[in-house]
Amino acid sequence: MIIQQHSHDLSTPTGLMRTSIYRPQQQGRFPAIIFYSEIFQQTAPIARTAAILAGHGFVVLVPEVFHELNPIGTVLAYDDVGKDKGNQDKWTKPLEAHDTDTQAMVDFVQEQSYCNGNVGAMGVCIGGHLAYRAALNASIKSAFCLYATDIHSDTLPAQPGNQSFARMADIQGEIHFIWGRQDPHVPAEGRLKIYQALQASGINYQWQEVNAQHAFMRDEGDRYDPALALTMYQQAVALFQRTLR
Template structure:
């Protein structure tokens, strides 16, 4: 399926958020997926992931997740300087501001005549956490979370008691979570805590642990696992086709 791209500056409670929109070129209506990036924002691997999803018949939005903290258009490099800046941003922006960003994108999606109104969330690394966090919003129909960080540890800034795991009992939509067993950012104990909490909540969730490192989806660097990445793309597409096309 051929796709197109345009750039949209979306107004949020905390400023303008540049957002890339990828969608099929025809005039049909498609469900949307908000794709949350890593701390580095929209790098070329993130762009390629968004294009893969869009090519399967989705409108894919890629927001600048730290738009308040950087000039518009900022993309951090996959090096120590970029990692340090991205992590600093991660521990500066409160989850409540991510919530208002998500709502602004939902409002934008509802106003577009090329969207069906069904919206899913997907992300990698902190983006996986933000996809999980987006599922707290009842307008999100499904969430696919790849190696989400900081859910188990409650290390992202937020109001007391408003961390993502504590609020997970309010999630109404199906969720898929994928973790790498060799991921140092989410320990076995951390994964067990997330699984136990979602089970106690009776959340509708699917769980995958694979033999992979953190960022195994990123097609740059020595942690990339192409075979597993293809499996995860197939899983995510099938997941969203099931839950966003009903």
């Protein structure tokens, strides 16, 4: 499909959130995917991923995940300065603020004439965690979480009892987890902790470990695995076509 792209500044309880929207040009009502970025926000690789998903017949929303902490339009570089700032933002913003961001996007898409009302979530790195976190919202029918950081450690700021790992059993939709075995950010013991909790939770999940490093989806840098990335796109599209149509 040929796609179009525009942006919308959504009101959230913590301020305006610039959200880029990628969607088919043709008329119709399409399901929506909230695509959560890495700590660097909407870089060129993130924009290209959003465009790929949109071209398969989805409305893709890319929020500025740390909109409260940066000027609108901020994109951090893939360097040490950008990494340090992004990690600082990650440890500053509470999960409750991410929850209200998700609800603002759900409310938005359900009001749009080009959306069918069904919403999924997808993300990479911290965005994988945020896609998992979004799945705690009953409106999210499915989530595709790529090398999601900080779930196993449960160390992102949150109110007591509202940490992501502790709330796993609250997920109602279908959720897929994809991990790189060579990813130092989610080591084997961390993956085992999540897997054992999933088995005990009774939720609807799929689990996949691949021979890859962290950020293997990012088409910039020496960790990119093009063949594996293509497989992941196919799996994500299949999940969302099945659960959101």
